Amino acid sequence: MKRVMLVLALLAALVVPARAALAQGGEEQDDQEAPYRGAAVYAEFCQACHGDQGQGRGEGPAFRAITFDPETAHDIIADGLDRDSTDGAAMPPFAQLSGGLLTARQIDDLLAYMATWGTGQTPPLPAPNLDAVIADYVPDEGGRLDAGAEIYATSCYGCHGRSGLGRVPPNFPPLTVSNNTLALTRDGTNNPFMPAFGAEHGGPLDDAALDDLNAYLASWTVAEPLEDPSSEGYGTLLILMGIAALLVVGGVTMAREMDV
Ligand code: HEC
Ligand code: HEC
Structure with a gap:
């Protein structure tokens, strides 16, 4: 019995690190997906102003083209930017910590996506949901x-x-x-x-x-x-009352006919 326990303990000691290593491999694989996840985030939150690949959408200062600079992009996306407070346009802060909607991982995904611009390997933006x-x-x-x-x-x-x-x-x-x-x-x-x-x-x-x-x-x-679900409920009630009324009238008529 003791020997069996020992073998089991040894097996566990081998299996646990192996599984941890596998899990890490899985995460690495996940990272290859990062640009694709980032494309979805970009489609939802960024193309409104910057166009589908950062090329801009118009002459207005809010719809400007952007250049991807990995050194500064993270902080600008997380905390926003207003270089010129007189031009009526600013970049909103998107990080949850700054009152936005994006997690740290989503911002990393965005950076992975934007890093593919100009490489010929940019994933397409998903169609709007x-x-x-x-x-x-x-x-x-x-x-x-x-x-x-x-x-x-x-x-x-x-x-x-x-x-x-x-x-x-x-x-x-x-x-x-x-x-x-x-x-x-x-x-x-x-x-x-x-x-x-x-x-x-x-x-x-x-x-x-x-x-x-x-x-x-x-x-x-x-x-x-x-x-409005309550009005629907009311409609059903009216129909039920109508059916009940028909049954009563029908019953009374039948009872009368039987009397005759
Ligand atoms: C980057 C974020 C952002 C995007 C994108 C955006 N809005 Fe807004 N919108 C705001 C904010 C912030 C306000 C509040 C403005 C204020 O308080 O003056 C606002 C206010 C408004 C208002 C006035 C408030 C109200 O309740 O009537 C309208 C209308 C509006 N947006 C329509 C739109 C439409 C339509 C679009 C898409 C074409 C759009 N917005 C895209 C951020 C955005
Ligand atoms: C309301 C429109 C609007 C939306 C939506 C928006 N931005 Fe911006 N963004 C701007 C403006 C305006 C600037 C320039 C701000 C300044 O210079 O003061 C800017 C600047 C930037 C910059 C700095 C680089 C440069 O060339 O100026 C980056 C990077 C950036 N945006 C990325 C993003 C990403 C990523 C998203 C989506 C999460 C996004 N933006 C959503 C308006 C927007």
């Missing part, structure tokens, strides 16, 4: 809504989240749809993190794109009442 922005109740009115949903997914979702519910205020705040929404999107607010997206201000969205976006944003307000 339309499932996350198109809720089930969006009525199907053809291309424009779809186009608007795609613009929202690539230009707004990173900061304003699903259905404009917001993510981490104040820099990633909720967005309420009103008569003013289109103008605020086109012209921006006084907040350097909410730049003017309209082409007339050097942004990426021309009037047609703004119309598409507007059609999509409007669909949030149109459809919300349909979602």
Whole structure:
């Protein structure tokens, strides 16, 4: 019995380090995936301003091209940057520790992705996650809504989240749809993190794109009442009461006929 225990203990002593080594190998393999994970983070949070490979999206200062400098990029992504406080544009702080949304690992993934720019090995950005922005109740009115949903997914979702519910205020705040929404999107607010997206201000969205976006944003307000579960419950109750009434009337009529 004692011998068996000894053999088991020896086996364990061999297996545990072996497994640890394997796990490390696994992590290394994981690192090859880092640029791909980084591409997904970039697609969600960065292409809105910097374009799909950092080439920029317009003349406006917020939509500038960026150069990847591994020495400074980490801190700029984590803590934001505002070199010129008069140009109305700034880079928001993205690290969770600075009130943003990204973990340390996601920032490392971003750096791994950006390091592939210009190497010919840049992974493609994943398609926008339309499932996350198109809720089930969006009525199907053809291309424009779809186009608007795609613009929202690539230009707004990173900061304003699903259905404009917001993510981490104040820099990633909720967005309420009103008569003013289109103008605020086109012209921006006084907040350097909410730049003017309209082409007339050097942004990426021309009037047609703004119309598409507007059609999509409007669909949030149109459809919300349909979602109210209590009204659905009320409808079911009405139908049940109707059936009950029919049964009573039918029963009374039958009883009368039998009387005759
Ligand atoms: C609201 C638009 C906006 C978004 C979204 C944005 N940036 Fe920026 N970014 C800027 C602006 C504006 C600057 C320049 C700031 C300055 O010089 O004061 C900048 C600068 C930078 C710089 C410094 C390099 C350079 O050439 O200026 C890096 C790196 C960078 N951004 C990376 C990112 C990454 C990565 C993301 C996504 C996590 C991101 N940015 C999201 C607006 C944005
Ligand atoms: C880099 C983050 C960021 C991105 C990307 C962004 N916004 Fe904003 N947005 C903000 C911030 C921060 C505010 C709050 C501005 C303020 O307080 O003045 C804001 C405010 C707004 C407002 C006014 C507030 C309200 O409730 O009506 C509207 C409208 C708006 N954003 C629409 C959009 C649309 C549409 C897009 C995509 C085309 C977009 N934003 C992209 C950060 C962002």
